[in-house]
Structures are given as C-alpha cells and as structure tokens.
Amino acid sequence: MVRIWFTFFAVCGILLPEYCFAQKLEVMKYLPNSFEGYRVDELLDYEGEALFDYINGGAELFMSYGLKGMTGCKYSGDDLPQITVEVYEMTSAANAFGVYTQSRDRDEHDYGQGSQSFDDFILFWKDRYYIIITTHKATPESARAMKHFATRLDRAIEKNGAIPAIISALPKKGLADGGYLYFHHYVWLNAYLFIADYNIINITDKTDAVLAKYGEADARAYLLMADYPAEADAMQAFNRLREKFAPEKPEDTRPLLQLEDGKWFSAWQQGRRLCAVFNGATAEQVENLHKVINNLKQK
C-alpha cells in the first residue's frame, strides 16, 4: 500500500516536533523536520511492488535483490532546490551491499560501509539499508543539507552488516577500484561483458555470485565466482559452462583455452563454488587468478 502525505507546515502553521513522523523504518525518525531553511513537504512510504508507482521499472533492480520497502521524504525551502531522501530497506545486509555494488563506480567511505558522493547526490549502504540522497540542483545550501541528512542516517543505523563471504575470496591484486558486483539474479550476469543471454549457470536467489574486473582497461580479465547451495549445483553449472565455452575439452576439470577473439577462458569448480575467468589477456593472467583463488581456499 502506498501512503504519501503532502504536509505544508509553513502554510498550515503546524509545528511538528522533530522525529514525530517516524514511519515503518526506525531510521526515519532521525531525519529532522527542518534544517537551515529546508522543511519536509512530502513523506514517502512504499512496500514491495508498490515501488513501481514511484520509480517504474527501476524498482526491478531492488526487487532482484529482495526489497522490503522504501521510506523517505522530500525537503523543500524558499529558493532552495528540492532534496529527496530515500531509505531502501532490503531483506538482508548482503542485498543492500549488492544494490550498492550496482550503483557505485568507486568505493568511498564518507558514510556507512561504503559510499559515493557527487555534488548532487550521495549514496551509501549500511546494514540492510541502501540510501540515496539527491537534489535537482547542487548549491552550497543543498550540499550542506545533504551531508547533514547522510550523517544523521549513518549514525541512526547502529550496526554494520556482514559483507557476503564470497567477496573475501576475491584476489586483491589487480582488482579494479570499485570493480566488483555482487548479485544473485541472472540478469546481472552480463554486467561487465556479454556472457550469455540466458541463465547459463542457473543463478537463483540462493546463489551468491560476484563479477570482478582485473588488470588495466586494455588488458582486462573478468572473474566470475558463484557459490551454490550444494556441490551438485556447482557441478551442474560448471558442466553447462564447459559445454558451451570449451566443448573441445569435455573431460577437462579446468579447461584453459584461447577463444576466437584471442582472449583466454578458464573455468573450474571448488566444492560449492564455480569459478570462471573470461577475456584474459594472457594464459598467465588466468593462471595467476586461479592460483590465488586456490591458495585462499587452502588457507
């Protein structure tokens, strides 16, 4: 159900005490009713698919990660550009982290557990929350207010969420800044390069998957790792990948081959985990990634 309140405090002369409009999400009670000329003039509260009413198809990104709901508000003020604060509550910290990895280009740490800021918007994640603060026009006043709202929300969310374990398995050396994406919906499989136009490795909401970029842009390899609920699932995914990408090596448990574009491909299975490297500039680059991942596993 969608509930939107338009509250024109100044016109109505109603002075609401700070924090009085606390809604479903506890964190919202930490946003002020007013700040340096800004006043709340609209509250936002969307549950599940009702988010379509707010951002149409853009809502699917959040749905693909497991969305509980979004609350927030819009601030306006005389001669001040409007500011919108959106707090997306995901079903888990891992999912909030996943949405964050979709939307950031580089990792900054000004707010929460990871953030990125521009003059006209701030986004960050913390625990199971993904937060976007935007304005239509960046001004010194809007910048101060946006930072204030971000800081308050950051403080309001008391604990940090756990980063998915698969992220710690990524080799650090050569990893591009902000160069990985955590997901468990197959539509994101092609985020960095085209792999397949269907769910070739059977990614479901019970699969933890990550795509990562290694090396410089002109010699970039892409690592795909996916953790399945059971070893048999990982084996099935590996077999499908090998069948389609390395049909000339049907028995090889770790096929390594140069494809038609001159780039190197390899894939292997480690228990419940599937690993694959695409677009390797050299066989050595692919082998090195395999060695690091294998060593990490043994530790």
Next chain:
Amino acid sequence: MGNITRRELLKQTAIMSAGGAILLNRPAFAWADEKSAKSRVVLIRDQKLFAGGDTPDAGITERMLDEAVCKLTNKKSPEKAWASIIKPADIVGIKTNQWNGLPTPPEINDALKARILGAGVKAEDVSVDDRGVKRNPVFARATALINTRPMRTHAWSGVGSLLKNYIMFAEKPSDYHEDSCAVLGSLQELPTVKGKTRLHVLVMFTPQFHHLAPSKFSPEHSWKYSGLLVGFDPVAVDSVGLRIIEGKRREFFKEDRPLNPPAKHIAMADTRYHLGTSDPAKIELIKLGWDETSYV
C-alpha cells in the same frame, strides 16, 4: 535470439568481417532475419542547438525536425513531408515522456504539435501525453500516434528507448518487466497502439549514457550530443541510438563497458516480434549537419 553465449557469438564474429567484435554487446545483430529493404533512419545534429545555454533553441529544434522529416520522406518541404505522414482527418496522440530527470524537451513537443496542426488536423484532435495516455480521450480516439522521447540508460531495461516509451499504454506496466524488459516489443500489439504509429523521434539532445543511483538523472553522465533520430522503424531508430550511447560509454570509460543490464528488448523487438531491424547492415543511416564524434 535465445540461448546465445559469448563463445557462440565469437565463433560467429570470426566468420564475419573484421570489426564484428563490436557485436559482442548486441548479440541479436548476428541473428537478424534477412530483409530485402533497408530501414531508413535520419540523424540530424546542430552544434548551435545549445548556444544560448542549457535550453535547446526552439527555432533550431523546429528546423532540425523539418529537415529530418523531409529527408526521411524524400519530400522537398516540411508541409509535403507531414502531409505524407498525417492526414487532416487524423486524431493524433503524441506520446511524449515526462521523466523528471530527462523529459522530452517541450521544444520537441511544441514542434511536433505545430507540424501536425499544420497538416490540417483539428486542435481538439491533437494531444501530448505520457502517464495519462490511458485516460486521455484524444488517445482513446487516436488514429495516429507520434512516439517521442529522449534516450537514457535505465536500471532494468538497459536503456529508456522508443520501444519502452509505450509501456504507459499497458494496463499493468510491471507485467513487461520480466527478464530486464525483454518483452517490450509486445507493447506494439496492444489494441490502443497497434498499427497506429506514424513517426518515431528519438531525442538525442542530451542523452544519458550512464547512471549511478537507479532511476535518478545523472547530469555527470549526460552530454550535449545535440541530435535527433527520426524514422519509421522503432527498432532501427533505437538501435542507432543505442550505438551512440555505447560509443560514448567506450570513450568515457576507455574500455568496452556494456550496458547493465543489456538493452535486450531492442534485439528482441527484431528477432522475436519482427517490428523492425537492429542490424546496422540493414539500416540506411542518413546523417545531416554536425558530424563530429557522432559515434555512428
């Protein structure tokens, strides 16, 4: 298209001529059906469009539209060109786009409306609308539609395209979201739409080639391309627009950065719904005006 992998595409590309590697972001191009006639798409650009600031010049906008439509229809004057598209007895809905961050510029809506009125259509039989099209009485009676919107990256469909612009005609738009909006081509089968579209105008004035926060306009990732794409084939027009977006992304990121997710619906509109062609070899692209860094 269906169940295509990177490896299969690489094999196909190896067989095709050099330069085919670019196909990796648009796999459907390799599987487009053979068609005898090419789809004509006109790209017109004017470097002076934004000479006055951030608002497009209305006079230049009108002239760009006129020249593009004349070229598209092979007519010598805008009047003759529009007469070949719209009849005085038509009831015309201009399907625009009101997305807050990057709406169809009012200068385009105004120019289209002026030309439709100039073609003899009564004022009460023309309407410009987006989110209200299902309740709009002119759209309910419409015999002709003009489809116009700006192109931008989109968090679920890859790009906001002409094909996607008709989602507001759907009873429940979210029914078309499955598989990153792959089925958007089926919107053309809706009774309120089918067979009515007379012209597609993809606005490339300030396209958005990337975004960070989902569904938020990202001025850092839009640029003054100052162009219009005009055609009768929405798939062809969208696919040219897509190549421009991809070209800008390659230049900006200094690497081949595919859209995330891919704009699958454009390829599917070709291969599954047969609404037009996404194959550059089957598109007659006519370029007018400013040609610097056009990406196509």
